[in-house]
Amino acid sequence: MSETFTKGMARNIYFGGSVFFFLIFLALTYHTEQTFPARSNVDQLTESVIRGKSVWERNNCVGCHTLLGEGAYFAPELGNVFKRRGGDEGFKPFLHAWMKMQPLGVPGRRAMPQFNLSDQEVDDMAEFLKWSSKIDTNNWPPNKEG
Ligand code: HEC
Structure with a gap:
């Protein structure tokens, strides 16, 4: 084997490496796209959600909350609020009560505005947050309060 590292060898490593990793990138992208429907429960996307x-x-x-980590850090994460506040039995009544009682007006506590949502809108919001909580995120956030 030659002791010298030629330009031709460097070029082959550069182009060969680029093609190799680009193919891996395409394969991983394809794999991700294939697993999305199952992970996000596309079949449960109802009209209400x-x-x-x-x-x-x-x-x-x-603008204040995060949903699965995306958003603003002023107010609690809502990707798992369905599990945190009552789940299947309790969450819908909780959300109706919560939305009605804003702003709480507790001194020193961050406030959430009153949105005057209709009952239908709150029901739909509850369905959306329920659906969000079921997305398979590899158990993120790591705890219920997160
Ligand atoms: C101006 C900022 C702001 C906006 C906009 C806002 N929120 Fe909030 N939200 C808050 C704050 C602050 C809290 C925590 C309040 C507290 O604990 O007293 C909160 C708490 C909540 C909680 C209870 C969370 C828990 O862990 O118990 C829910 C549910 C909620 N918000 C839903 C919503 C929904 C739905 C919207 C949109 C319609 C919304 N929020 C818009 C500031 C906001």
């Missing part, structure tokens, strides 16, 4: 997402966006909840 979709309306709830629209209520979420129109009212800019993400």
Whole structure:
């Protein structure tokens, strides 16, 4: 084997390496795209969940809250609020009561505004947050309060 490292060898490593890792990148992208529907429970995207997402966006909840880590860090994470506040039995009544009682007006506590959402909008929001809590995120956030 030659002792010298030629330009041709360097070029082959550069192009060969680029093609190799680009192919790995394509394969991983394909794999991710294939697993999304199962991980995000696409089959459970009801009309109500979709309306709830629209209520979420129109009212800019993400301006204060995070949803699965995305958003602002002023107020609690809501990706798992469904599990934290009652789950299947308790969450919907909790959300109705919570939305009605804002702002709490407790001195020294961060306030959430009153949004005057209709009952239908709160129901849809509850469905959206329920659906969000079921996304398979490899158990993130690590604890219920997170
Ligand atoms: C101006 C900032 C702000 C906006 C916008 C906002 N929130 Fe909040 N939210 C808060 C704060 C602050 C708290 C924590 C209040 C407390 O504990 O007293 C909170 C708490 C909550 C909780 C209870 C969380 C828990 O862990 O118990 C829910 C549910 C909630 N918000 C839903 C919403 C929804 C739905 C929207 C959009 C319609 C929204 N919030 C928009 C500031 C905001």
